[in-house]
Amino acid sequence: MDTDTANPRPRPEATKAGEGELIRFDRVTKSFGGTRVLDELCFSVAPGRKVTLIGPSGSGKTTILRLLMTLVRPDTGSITVDGDSLTHETRGGRLVPAGEKHVREVRKKIGMVFQQFNLFPNMRVLRNITEAPVHVLGLSPDEAEERARELLDLVGLGDKCDAYPSQLSGGQQQRVAIARALAMRPRVLLLDEVTSALDPELVAGVLDLLRDIAHGTDITMLCVTHEMGFARDISDEVMMFDSGRVIEAGPPDKIFTDPDHERTREFLSAVL
């Protein structure tokens, strides 16, 4: 548990100077039962950027996504998304810890796809996708359904509307999960090792879909992956994590071919 002063380290910014910021982590610290997983982490992401998070297991990548999705709360520091703080809100002119309602508002801007898909097994595919637009965004069922069908066509599952998740392969489930996240029209899409629970022959389909989304939309993407080829292909920026810190960040060509840090080099040589 070293302190900041005792251990100066680089603070790479993921944005180019002058650009707007969509996501900002400011000195965010998070510990689980005594072990500090994130250590005064600072970084920001500009709108529309596709950022890939890489790093060894346990380095805190998932934790960052979960913080953004408000599945966990930071111990200290602040996180802002599109100018709204996830951790604080101003109420009556004073800055107070964010309430559930405020958090839910900010959360609507963020979508997430999980490693284990987490589709709702009790709903058919179509309802998995329309459920939140109808009950959270307040879309009419017809409108939501229309959008859902479009998305299902996009992910290549137009004919599976009435299937239950358990009737689909893992790859198909993951594509439904992506459609479900997109149906909320989030500004940020978080993807946590979305292919690592899939059988090898199903991985390609999902990656292709994500590639299309990355290139065809201006959605901001934060993507944790071990698929380096894919990372290189879609990212504007790669952030290398170790022990809860960004040790290096930059365009994929730079990071994958000529990293500055020994640790990155090691990591890449191990996974490539």
Place this chain on the structure above:
Amino acid sequence: MDTDTANPRPRPEATKAGEGELIRFDRVTKSFGGTRVLDELCFSVAPGRKVTLIGPSGSGKTTILRLLMTLVRPDTGSITVDGDSLTHETRGGRLVPAGEKHVREVRKKIGMVFQQFNLFPNMRVLRNITEAPVHVLGLSPDEAEERARELLDLVGLGDKCDAYPSQLSGGQQQRVAIARALAMRPRVLLLDEVTSALDPELVAGVLDLLRDIAHGTDITMLCVTHEMGFARDISDEVMMFDSGRVIEAGPPDKIFTDPDHERTREFLSAVL
């Protein structure tokens, strides 16, 4: 399911001609749910011999030991141990299927050590060893305890008398299990992959112990193992199994260096 005549095959005898036989399998067949695991198996073992059974997984090695231990009964054929049949008994001058009592008498001549040790978790180490001598052989508790302590010294666990099995390492448990089997003074000791459930660093201790027993006693041993070095070291004889048949048998030097059969050669090259 071929018959004997349709498929002639070698019938290696594990004994040298003229020697007495302690164990004899005579045309023993055993099927599990339609698949024939042993197919008219014949072999015999002379007293005091140390025999190692080798062969690919599923070839029926464990089944042979379990047949001898009467944990399973053969479908056809007969098994004799020290002249007593395990499968039949003469009662009132007639040969009838062996009853529980007869089987139990024969069984006393055989001890077995299992892959998973199978110590009794509800008894301390000492009682694990004395329980059967006292209640099966009818030894006095004092006598049984004395013998147990000797055996525990032999296996190098003289100080663990009062421990529960769960408080011992795997290697220690296996050594207790060997002591437990020896406490019954069996004429035959069956050992089924006794080291394969152990962490690598614990294997040596158990094998050393067995080596001592093999060299230092005249107990007959039937030993299933994948430790070829050990097999070579202790065996008088190695039997190679495949698909429920002995395809080759002979002294270890011969089998391990110059086997007659292609199958044996293949197997050895795979495991060595």
Place this chain on the structure above:
Amino acid sequence: MTWDWSVAWDFLPQLLDGLLITLEATALGSVLSFTLGLVWAAALRSPTRLVRWPVAGVVEFVRNTPLLVQLFFFYYVLPDWGLQFSALATGVIALGLHYSTYTAEVYRAGIDAVPHGQWEAAVALSMSRPRTWFAVILPQAIRRVVPALGNYVIAMLKDSPLLALIGVVDMLQEARAEGASSFQYIEPYTMVGIAFIVIAYPASLLLRALERRLGH
């Protein structure tokens, strides 16, 4: 043993009347216990101790004290508090409350068995808490708990004769009345006993079949 068919025959209509009440009490008791149990299960998951602890206390208390005494308690005490119910209603309340402490446990187990990822997915979709409960968690939990709940229905069926002791005219009360007025005990009581087995056994077979079907 002298079995008199004519007595048995004469008792049959009363038995059937009683059976109706028995089934009614069981059905209503089940509905009540299923609902209340859910309330307890939800309360026991409340983030505030102020809710959790008292509810846990009450549930433990009710679970560990006899239904019969609770029945008397409600039957004789509720009116003092100005709450007036028929004997049957009182019985259903006691039965439902008592068994709700068991069904709460069943729900708890069922809810715990829903994978954590389902909660997270709901959060990631910004769904509200109530919506998460009713659209995502409960539908999955209920499916798992149906067989266990069914077991409690059978248990309630077998406990429903207790209501006779506060004057509900169920099967047992019919038998008691018959015995008291005609001094015929053998046939009525035996018939009631058999009636329970005849209902409970197929019901439990049915449940086991259901369990197997939902079990996968």
Place this chain on the structure above:
Amino acid sequence: MTPGLWEHWLLPGIWITVQLTVYGALFAGVVAFALGLARTSRLRIVRFLAACYVEIFRGTSALVLMFWLFFVMPLAFRIALLPMWAAVLALGLTYGAYGSEIVRGAIGAVAPAQREAAVALSFTPWQRLRRVVLPQAVPEMIPPFTNLLIELLKATSLVSAVSVADITFAAQLSRLATGESLQIYGIVLVLYFVLAFLLTRLMRLLERRAKASLGQLPPPRTPLTRRLSATREARRATDLTAPGGAR
């Protein structure tokens, strides 16, 4: 509640309830073991008969059985049991049937390898059961048996219906004498709760000792409410208290 009622009825009633629980539990235990073992018998017919018994006694209502033993037995078989023993019989027969499921489950849960090890040491079938299987199965039975015991304690209140002067019966008399329903039933409910609590603690002790006899660490301390409801996994596993399951 007057001192006279306490002295003449409630205190003796507590004693009767305790006796009923103890005798009922002992009898139920015997029935449970006999049936549980019968259900693992090699003989089909033994298994079948035991299963029939369990279905019948799990299928019927304990209260109805009690009335049957109390009213029908004397007439049908000319055998009159003291109400106390009729009650113990009814409780034991019923809860023995539930208990047999626990016994069967726990015996089934002992690893087959343990039996094999016992065979390899030439134990007789009885020795295998007595020295290897039961010592391992019994500790597993304790948590579900604790639940069953609480159910039995609660069921003793049924005996008041056949005029055994237990706590509940004393409460009835006291209510008739004083008309103070709230106070009396309140006291009685608390009494039962305290008894249940004590029983649970007692069984907990037993469980610790049993676990220790397997060389395992004592179970971790749990909050009070958990302790009272005994281990939930056990409850789920045996489905015990679901009387078609749980009891």
Place this chain on the structure above:
Amino acid sequence: SRLPDGDARDGGNLLERLRSQGTVRLGIAGEIPFGYIGKDGKFTGEAPEIAKVVFGRLGVGDVQPVPTEFASLIPGLRSQQFDVVSAGMYINPERCRQVIFSDPDYRMKDAFIVAKGNPKKLHRYEDIVRTGAKLASGTAYAEIGYAVNAGVKESDIAVLPDQLAGLLAVEQGRVDAFAGTTVTVHNVVKQTGSRRAEATEPFQPMVDGKPDIGAGGFAFRPEDTRLRDAFNRELHRLKKSGELLRIVRPFGFTEAEMTDLTAEELCRK
């Protein structure tokens, strides 16, 4: 234990056995004023008090109460849980087929517990039929029979565990009337000091147009005729000396409840 077989032709030796034990077990039903447990936890009541005196004179010094439900009195007697039913049990032909009775120690009319002011003007069973009022009575009470005979449908009668439950039911308006014997009804109203209910004047229940006199006595097992006869002898002496009335007066009984009827007459009805 195995029950002795029915007809002991010699009339039984129970009295001798009781004398040597020095104690007799009385079945009581928790019904005020006939036999009940008082606030002090001791048992008392009209019938037990008479039994104490009579058995005392018969040489059995101690009486021991066995409280039970009214409906369990006869089965309990027959299965030897107690020796005498001492609960003021009405003597009627059905019961006479199960047990034998002493001569009655009291006779009694019925009364209702009704709401204060008796708004429905209920005075006898016929009024129940006429007004369609909801009637309740106790488990195994003889009043159920009277009501049915007067034309009340049996299934319409709420059967409650005891008179206290009856009083509550009336107070809460669950039923319009609770039928019981005069003294029972009056006692419970008086004892609880109810402000919402009252007891009606006693009335004579009729069966098939003729007055049906309710009279209660002590019940014995059929084989114990000698004990019953000895009991009768002492009971008659108490009646003659007027001692009987003195014993039962504290329980609300009056001259009007005294009777010279015999069990034989009542069994024949």
